Amino acid sequence: MSATITPVEDELKAALLELKSANPTLGIPKIHALLLSGHPEWTVSEKRTRKILQSEGLVNNASVGVPGQLYPTSQIIKGFDxxxxxxxxxxxxxxxxxxxxxxxxxxxxxxxxxxxxDPFALAPEWNLYDLQMSSHACGYCSTPLTTSPLIVPCTASTSSMPCPVRFCSRLCLSRSGRTHPLLCAARNPAAAPLLYFARRNQWMALHALSQVTARVLLTYNQDEKAFEEDWEIVRSLAQLGMEERAKGGWLNAEPDRAMWKKAHKLYIQAFHEPATETEKKRLAKLLKKPLPQDVADALFDYDAFLRGLGRMSLNLEAHGGLYVxxxxxxxxxxxxxxxxxxxxxxxxxxxxxxxxxxxxxxxxxxxxxxxxxxxxxxxxxxxxxxxxxxxxxxxxxxxxxxxxxxxxxxxxxxxxxxxxxxxxxxxxxxx
Ligand SMILES: [Zn+2]
Ligand SMILES: [Zn+2]
Ligand SMILES: [Zn+2]
Incomplete structure (x- = not known):
């Protein structure tokens, strides 16, 4: 019978890291079995293997999570030039x-x-957002406004339904047609509580997801080919679900589940089923074409919504822009x-x-x-x-x-x- 030895921490750690990087999808028991078959002379308990893999952040939550969701997944965007x-x-x-x-x-x-x-969607830092909402920064590109004669107000704003948003130029006004109508206090008042909630909680991913959703919905109504391109871009963004992040104990100070639920409710009311008849009519004016069921599910299901938030958090640039x-x-x-x-x-x-x-x-x-x-x-x-x-x-x-x-x-x-x-x-x- 050959003598067995207990490897020192560093040695064991190195061996486990190597195994894990060569077999990233294997769970703890399989990694442990591989370790012992590669080092038959070692005495190592599965508990010790687990402890090291955990301390190195290399544990797949495979028992509770979805395989393939344990690290951010992304796809190549088809047709991306x-x-x-x-x-x-x-x-x-x-x-x-x-x-x-x-x-x-x-x-x-x-x-x-x-x-x-230029950003695909923009959820600017809150100080800039506040400037946008007080008519002091362009509602599209977020550039602080001066007294330029080129500045134009939101065309839907009326005295009974005011929208404070202004744009630095006609070009920005025209480009904003891809997102602003669904976020506009005059055209879609149902979105106001959602935007207010995101602002109050300084929840940039929620604001960004609102911008992206507005873009996807409006583009679908305006130009089907552009929609296909946009939708492909959104689906190909690297993603890691909120639940997967929560399971990994990775959420830190981010809003908790009760907040996710509240946000989801406001999100549905903003873009899908407003709470009042008047708001429903206004939304219906903007979204005339019914969405394909798979797209509606991928936007509005609770799990999909959480994945959407995760996508935003992972992909936003420091200033809050989503750049393809x-x-x-x-x-x-x-x-x-x-x-x-x-x-x-x-x-x-x-x-x-x-x-x-x-x-x-x-x-x-x-x-x-x-x-x-x-x-x-x-x-x-x-x-x-x-x-x-x-x-x-x-x-x-x-x-x-x-x-x-x-x-x-x-x-x-x-x-x-x-x-x-x-x-x-x-x-x-x-x-
Ligand atoms: Zn590094
Ligand atoms: Zn602008
Ligand atoms: Zn407006």
Whole structure:
């Protein structure tokens, strides 16, 4: 009989990480069995395996969740034409877990503009939203309004049914036709309680979902081909359901289930079944064509609504815009691209995506989803809350290695930190 040994923590952790990354969909018992068959000399209890996988954030909630929903899932958007934005990048499908991403098609130089993009939908930061709702920022592009003669008010506003929204130009007024009518206090008063609820609770994902729903519904009524494109975009966004996030213990300070229920009720009243006859008539005027059942279910069922919120939270840019090409970008704690709002006087919601350093053909483009100034553990924890697993980006791996080598805390060097801090501030528009 051969002697058995008890592996030390680091050794066991390394072996489990390797197994889990090679077999991401396997649950704890199967990973444990694989571990023991690969190391027949080891004595390890399943409990110990579970503990390590849990502490590393690598547990699938397979017993309670839906397989495939344990990490954000995304699809390639069928018929999506990247060339409309830029010829410098292409969409690539990496793997089931990693999903899609963008890679460089040619050499990109540091500082180069890679593309510019207007949002698919916009739920701006609340200070901007308040400006929009008090006639001080464009209701479409969110640019603060001056005294320009080009400014136009919402055309539906009347003295008995006032809508405070104004637009910076006729172009913005016309573009707003894709969303505003369903969110307009004059045309669809049933939406007011929903918007008020989102505002009061500072629930950006709910506001964004309202914007997206308004767009999808109106587009369906206006132009069926454009609807097919929009719907494909919405369905292909990376998603992780609220329930899956709750089960993972990942929700932190976000609104709880009672709030989800309340929000769902207001959402249905806003876009599907208003509470009063007058409101019903007004909504019916805007939505003349009945929605196909599958689309109605995918928008209004409670579970679908929660998935929709999860999609928004995962894909919104820091200012609250949902950008189709930008939403393809994966995370790195040392990103090689950055999104800025340069057109502050003309189109505040437009982003310019810039190269932060030279990017070689074939290299993946990445942005940061978390505050890069945070230390290693906190960055990883925040990313795990989103189901992204343990961040194994180059920077995290390097910092972890340095920390082990030094036995110290592996902080990034001062210069690197200052650089990343500047990046974050610029990303959030405070610079
Ligand atoms: Zn505008
Ligand atoms: Zn209006
Ligand atoms: Zn990282």
């Amino acid at each position: 990247v060339a409309k934005y830029t010829t410098k990048v292409e969409v690539k499908h990496f793997s089931k877990i990693k999903g899609k991403g963008l890679v460089a098609k040619e050499q990109i130089k540091e500082g180069e503009t890679i593309w510019k993009e 090409l930008h939403s393809h970008l994966n995370h790195s704690c040392a990103p090689n691209v950055s999104a800025r709002h340069f057109d502050q006087r003309t189109a505040l919601s437009r982003i310019t995506v810039l190269a932060r350093r030279d990017i070689a053909p074939g290299e993946e483009l990445t942005i940061t989803y978390v505050n890069p100034e945070l230390p290693l553990e906190q960055r990883r924890r925040q990313l795990m809350e989103w189901g992204f697993g343990k961040c194994m980006c180059e920077r995290c791996v390097k910092e972890e290695r340095e920390r082990k080598a030094e036995g110290g805390d592996g902080e990034a060097n001062v210069e690197e930190k200052a650089d990343l801090e500047a990046e974050l501030k610029a990303g959030l528009g405070v610079m």
